[in-house]
Each structure stands twice: as structure tokens, then as C-alpha cells.
Amino acid sequence: EAGVVQSPRYKIIEKKQPVAFWCNxxxxxxxxxxxxxxxxxxPELLIRYENEEAVDDSQLPKDRFSAERLKGVDSTLxxxxxxxxxxxxxxxxxxxxxGTGELFFGEGSRLTVL
Amino acid sequence: GNSVxxxxxxxxxxxxxxxxxxxxxxxxxxxxxxWYVQYPGEGLxxxxxATKADDKGSNKGFEATYRKETTSFHLEKGSVQVSDSAVYFxxxxxxxxxxxxxxxxxxxxxxx
Numbered sequence: 001e002a003g004v005v006q007s008p009r010y011k012i013i014e015k016k017q018p019v020a021f022w023c024n025x026x027x028x029x030x031x032x033x034x035x036x037x038x039x040x041x042x043p044e045l046l047i048r049y050e051n052e053e054a055v056d057d058s059q060l061p062k063d064r065f066s067a068e069r070l071k072g073v074d075s076t077l078x079x080x081x082x083x084x085x086x087x088x089x090x091x092x093x094x095x096x097x098x099g100t101g102e103l104f105f106g107e108g109s110r111l112t113v114l
Numbered sequence: 115g116n117s118v119x120x121x122x123x124x125x126x127x128x129x130x131x132x133x134x135x136x137x138x139x140x141x142x143x144x145x146x147x148x149w150y151v152q153y154p155g156e157g158l159x160x161x162x163x164a165t166k167a168d169d170k171g172s173n174k175g176f177e178a179t180y181r182k183e184t185t186s187f188h189l190e191k192g193s194v195q196v197s198d199s200a201v202y203f204x205x206x207x208x209x210x211x212x213x214x215x216x217x218x219x220x221x222x223x224x225x226x
Contacts, residue, residue, distance in 0.1 A: 040219070041219070042118070042203050043158070102163070103160070106157050107157045108157060
């Protein structure tokens with residue numbers, strides 16, 4: 001069974017440029033998460049989807065970050081414009097059963113903003 | 115809000131040494147508790163979990179017991195191997211349905 005797939009693995013951009021990350025969850029998983037992981041820190045939730053509905057986006061900085069999950073499968077996380085402080089790893093995870101915490105993570109997308 | 119505090123690292127051990135990584139949490143109710151592991155170059159993966167007080171989660175020789183009275187979920191292994199070198203994250207699935215809160219992670223390095 002294929003795991004959670006993320007792309008790109010690495011991205012280097014200059015500040016004020018836009019960037020987008022893509023995630024393909026495990027087939028059949030209806031819950032999808034985007035987490036932010038700063039260096040030396042644990043992952044922090046940005047947004048959680050149940051199918052195509054964003055049910056928890058309270059930690060998403062909506063002035064520059066946006067996300068979508070069309071048709072309740074793939075998801076895209078966008079930053080526009082990027083700032084130096086956005087340099088981090090963006091993790092996507094999915095789960096099949098709500099609330100159990102058994103999340104399956106992708107390898108992450110490492111963003112460097114210069 | 116809910117939070118998880120882990121023992122600060124990094125932790126460096128010799129092969130076959132005993133490992134303990136402390137984890138405490140703050141949450142209302144009875145959250146599920148987890149340990150995730152991240153090997154070099156890989157994504158986080160679930161190591162073990164416990165869903166109620168006094169439960170013991172175990173996997174790959176690692177164990178952790180859900181202690182409600184001390185709000186702790188310490189990770190232990192009796193004899194570590196070089197292949198256990200990784201970053202370990204404690205997490206709690208609190209009262210916010212579907213939300214998993216992580217600690218800051220503990221880097222473990224095991225030398226031959």
C-alpha cells in the first residue's frame with residue numbers, strides 16, 4: 001500500500017515569492033492534516049480536513065496561507081507571499097479513523113526562504 | 115490548551131544501554147497518548163499508543179505506560195540498538211476531536 005506522498009521534497013525560494021505543496025493521502029483515508037515543523041520542534045497542526053471540509057483551521061495564518069482539498073482526496077497548501085520565518089518542514093498526514101491519533105505521515109516538504 | 119513536554123535531548127547512549135525518555139502532558143479528560151519515531155530521512159511513524167489509564171503500549175522492544183495520576187507516558191527500552199537512533203515525539207490526542215498535539219521531540223543517538 002502506498003503511503004502519504006508529498007511534493008516537492010525540497011523548495012528554495014526568495015522572500016515574497018509564492019510556493020505550493022501537494023499531498024496525496026493514503027487511499028481511503030478521509031482525514032487529512034497539514035502540520036508545520038520548525039527546526040528542533042514538534043509538529044504543529046495548521047489545518048485538518050474531513051473529506052473536503054476544513055474542520056480545524058484555527059492555527060492557519062490566513063493572511064498568507066491557504067489550503068484546499070478538492071474532491072476530498074489530494075490537498076494543496078499555498079503560501080503567498082513567503083516570509084523568512086516560513087522556512088520549515090511542512091508535513092502532510094492522513095488517517096482513516098477519526099480521533100484515534102493514528103496518523104500516517106509523508107516525508108515532508110522542506111522550505112527554505114532566502 | 116493541551117500541551118506535551120518531553121525530556122530535553124539529545125540523548126546519547128551506548129548499545130545495549132537502558133533508555134528512558136520522559137513525557138508529561140496537560141489535558142482535560144482522558145486523551146489517547148502516543149509515541150512517534152522519525153528515522154533519518156523518513157517521515158514520522160507511530161511507534162506505540164495507549165488509549166486509557168494504566169494501559170501499556172509496546173512495540174519493537176519499546177514500552178510506555180499511561181499514568182493518569184502523574185500525567186505521564188515515559189518511553190522505555192531495556193537494551194537499545196544503533197538502529198534505534200532517531201527522533202522520538204510524544205503526542206496526545208486530546209479533547210479536540212482528531213487533533214494530535216506533539217512534544218518538541220528528543221534526539222536519540224546510540225553508539226556501537
